[in-house]
Amino acid sequence: GENVEQHPSTLSVQEGDSAVIKCTYSDSASNYFPWYKQELGKGPQLIIDIRSNVGEKKDQRIAVTLNKTAKHFSLHITETQPEDSAVYFCAASLVPGGGNKLTFGTGTQLKVEL
Amino acid sequence: GAVVSQHPSWVICKSGTSVKIECRSLDFQATTMFWYRQFPKQSLMLMATSNEGSKATYEQGVEKDKFLINHASLTLSTLTVTSAHPEDSSFYICSARRTSPRTDTQYFGPGTRLTVL
Numbered sequence: 001g002e003n004v005e006q007h008p009s010t011l012s013v014q015e016g017d018s019a020v021i022k023c024t025y026s027d028s029a030s031n032y033f034p035w036y037k038q039e040l041g042k043g044p045q046l047i048i049d050i051r052s053n054v055g056e057k058k059d060q061r062i063a064v065t066l067n068k069t070a071k072h073f074s075l076h077i078t079e080t081q082p083e084d085s086a087v088y089f090c091a092a093s094l095v096p097g098g099g100n101k102l103t104f105g106t107g108t109q110l111k112v113e114l
Numbered sequence: 115g116a117v118v119s120q121h122p123s124w125v126i127c128k129s130g131t132s133v134k135i136e137c138r139s140l141d142f143q144a145t146t147m148f149w150y151r152q153f154p155k156q157s158l159m160l161m162a163t164s165n166e167g168s169k170a171t172y173e174q175g176v177e178k179d180k181f182l183i184n185h186a187s188l189t190l191s192t193l194t195v196t197s198a199h200p201e202d203s204s205f206y207i208c209s210a211r212r213t214s215p216r217t218d219t220q221y222f223g224p225g226t227r228l229t230v231l
Binding site for chain 2: 034036041042043049089095099100101105106
């Protein structure tokens with residue numbers, strides 16, 4: 001089955017700096033890669049996703065890049081703000097054939113310091 | 115759009131009792147919903163896939179008689195923890211799969227904190 005590794009487990013940045021979180025996946029058939037933000041005591045919130053037919057996607061301060069050959073994808077947050085502090089999870093799945101059954105990474109605790 | 119609710123948000127129960135958690139997709143229909151369990155400072159662990167009108171598919175190691183899942187409509191799935199014990203205390207989160215010709219996305223509920231005394 002699919003295995004997703006995520007690094008780093010914790011990341012501390014100064015407000016205004018950029019943050020990068022990296023994930024690798026094992027199953028070359030996976031074609032859908034979402035990123036979720038989870039605040040303490042809440043459910044995960046989808047922040048951006050990318051499909052395997054594109055290499056990069058951007059939404060304001062957030063971008064995701066995908067390298068299918070190397071089987072890794074990354075989340076980039078620019079101009080970080082204190083409200084970006086949360087746990088971020090990457091995931092991988094196969095759609096539609098795999099039923100979008102997500103395999104999650106282990107999470108990254110991002111702390112944005114003033 | 116794409117709002118998923120869970121009820122209750124938290125519940126405390128005595129050992130041996132059963133607890134039902136509801137998951138609703140409020141603004142879209144979901145033929146598939148998923149149930150996850152999350153321990154403190156850990157990732158989400160998929161427990162089962164709930165399909166409307168059919169039996170749920172459980173992940174390896176998850177007791178189907180312990181965690182009863184019912185997906186009776188396109189907007190509602192329920193998880194019942196039967197004969198709960200302290201080791202069942204956890205954060206339970208559901209998600210609903212939203213599909214269209216251009217999208218196939220999971221949206222998560224806010225979670226339910228279960229504490230078994």
